[in-house]
Amino acid sequence: xxxxxxxxxxxxxxxxxxxxxxxxxxxxxxxxxxxxxxxxxxxxxxxxxxxxxxxxxxxxxxxxxxxxxxxxxxxxxxxxxxxxxxxxxxxxxxxxxxxxxxxxxxxxxxxxxxxxxxxxxx
Numbered sequence: 001x002x003x004x005x006x007x008x009x010x011x012x013x014x015x016x017x018x019x020x021x022x023x024x025x026x027x028x029x030x031x032x033x034x035x036x037x038x039x040x041x042x043x044x045x046x047x048x049x050x051x052x053x054x055x056x057x058x059x060x061x062x063x064x065x066x067x068x069x070x071x072x073x074x075x076x077x078x079x080x081x082x083x084x085x086x087x088x089x090x091x092x093x094x095x096x097x098x099x100x101x102x103x104x105x106x107x108x109x110x111x112x113x114x115x116x117x118x119x120x121x122x
Contacts, residue, residue, distance in 0.1 A: 001028055003057075003085070003113060012088075012115070019104045020086055020113030028085065029055035034075070035063075054083050057115075061091040069100040076106045076114075086113030093120035 003024045006012060017024060058079060065071035079087070086107070092099055099116065107114045 002026060003028055003115075006057075007115070012117075014118045015088070016116050018099065018114050018116045019107035020111050023086055023111055023113035026085055026113075027055050028057055031057050031059060034058045034060040034079075034087070054085050056084050057113075058084055058087040060087055060089060061095045062089070063091075063095050066096050069102055072100070072103050073106045076103065076110065076112055080107075080110035080112040084112070086115065088115045088117060090117045092116060 003017075003026055006028055007015060007017070007024070060075075062072050062075070065075070076087075089096070089099065099114075104114065106112075
């Protein structure tokens, strides 16, 4: 399935692509969850040695870095450099106060897709 295909699923109803639009034609082979997004030396080292096939989407709410836009941007850079396709961002307005324009800019620079789930919905 491509990103465009999954956007048609009932679970992604009303979700929007807010960055990395050209990636909607890419194939999605797997999905993972990013629960702890505070980048540590160990996490950075692991991502340096993993090479995803540019076909995995990450689910996150950036809960552990909800008030740290720089850390959110570093996560995007780290995930993109490791070969991740993009992320689906949950709980904006509930956990993550808002999506900062800097996050969108970084994602677009890396052709890293961000799919935003409907705001203020659990």
